[in-house]
Amino acid sequence: MIMDAIELLGRLGQVEPADQAVVDAALRGLALAARRDTGQDITAREWPGRPGPRAAAPGRPLRVRRRPRPVTAAVAAVAVAAVAALAVVTGIGRAPLPRPAGARPPGQAHPRPGRVTVSGPPRGTPSRLPTAAAILTAFSRSDSDILRVTKIVTTAGEPTLKIVIWVWPADGTAGDGTAGDGTAGDGTVRSRILTFYAGTRLTDLGLTYPATAPTPPVPGWGCDDIFSRPRFAIPPAAGAPGRLTDVSYDTRSWGRATVKVQAANLPTAARLRACLNAGQWLVAGHGVIAGTKVVELVTAGGALRLWVSAATCLPVRLRSSGPDAPDITFTFAFLAPTRANLAMLTPPVPAAFAKRPI
């Protein structure tokens, strides 16, 4: 069957709906702005929640005409496969390696977030990284750890969104049985996504999905996409089968469901190696974050800055900022898979919360 070009284009334009937490956070920011503007809590009763059915706004009749979507069917299977492959580019074996000298003791994050001070070569004159091999080796040594990423989005000087993400194992491939509590790797990836808005806990999600087999990285691809969290959709949808635990602090409810998961995009040695070899990441200077010496890397286009520990060469921080754009900071920590740290992967369900279907 030969599909019309425009119909094909329409099919490729299909996207999955936004996560509830993302919409909630954006709407809360809007509510805050409206409250500041009018001095009244005019929207509190509306939030959170997915947008409801269309309704005429008070004093503003809406005569919205919605044309049917030109296309309703699926996206290309190869596109799905390509996205899955590219989103989880891993190339590191699972053999446990000794921790690098100076690494944090088990159970302690390394390093703690803090201010960044940078010295060294002037900005704008980045050079090729001479110690790429050291950095890459150190990256590989963190594979069996738990990766914890704290993402903070700041708009107009105010932090609007904070998301804490745990992923274990840190490279997203099959577990290697090095958990500190003796738990053997079982070929699954466990993740937790905890979302705050203005210091208030919004949602707490737990995801379990199959680990992927290591795949070779595509040179130069995705160097500006060092990390993204796992995403899920309610079937039918593309992705690996997974289990979701969804705890909503807004509605004081929780539920579990079988979902489809698109795996996390994780900062692995193979990916960074490909980016370094392709000249996509360059040295921009040296600095200190919370007392830890770091090497600052920058993408060739200058859009992103990545700091890695000079002692352990583990990624410490990733920052994306610019004029008239949200300032987004990712802070990385690698935690030893001790019993206490593994417990952090499971979102707690408060006893008073009601169970609901998903």
Next chain:
Amino acid sequence: MPDSDPPAMAAAAAQAAAFCDLLRQHSLAIHAYLARRGGRDAADDLLGDVLLRAYAARLRYDERWPDPRPWLYGIARNVLREHWRRAGQGGEAAAAPARLAVTEDPWPDVDSRLDAAARRADLRRALDRLADGDREVLLLVTWEGLTPAEAALALGIPPGTARSRLHRARAVMRQLLAGEAAGQAASYQEA
């Protein structure tokens, strides 16, 4: 002055509440627009920014518009352009891989999927070869379901211009994907 006039303050609050409700109703559509153009992560990060900017610009919203989406997409487009400038990606054309990489497969259709898979690369190349303005009109109509007139409103161009751009973009896309007019496309891009 609203600050000292309780009835005026109440009216302003009611108007703000109505506008917030309007934004709430369209937040998913705005997110989808952002995701198609800039990828899912960018959409997550930029949705709040779009809503705040729309709120700040609400006095410019015309209540007579039958559908607020073109106006909202115009704001979202500006936010995305700033995002692209910040990322140094060189504009919408560079974002094509991201928008085409965002996928969902809610209604399996084996034949169509196979066909789409075979032609996806060609489609991306063809899209990249369109002029920016033509591509924007085409995607607003094809992906967002806007009419050409609504796309014109989103882009701030006359409706007739949007219609001609859409006609041209569709024709070129079909020609390129049919493999019949690669040379014509090159001259089209330069025109």
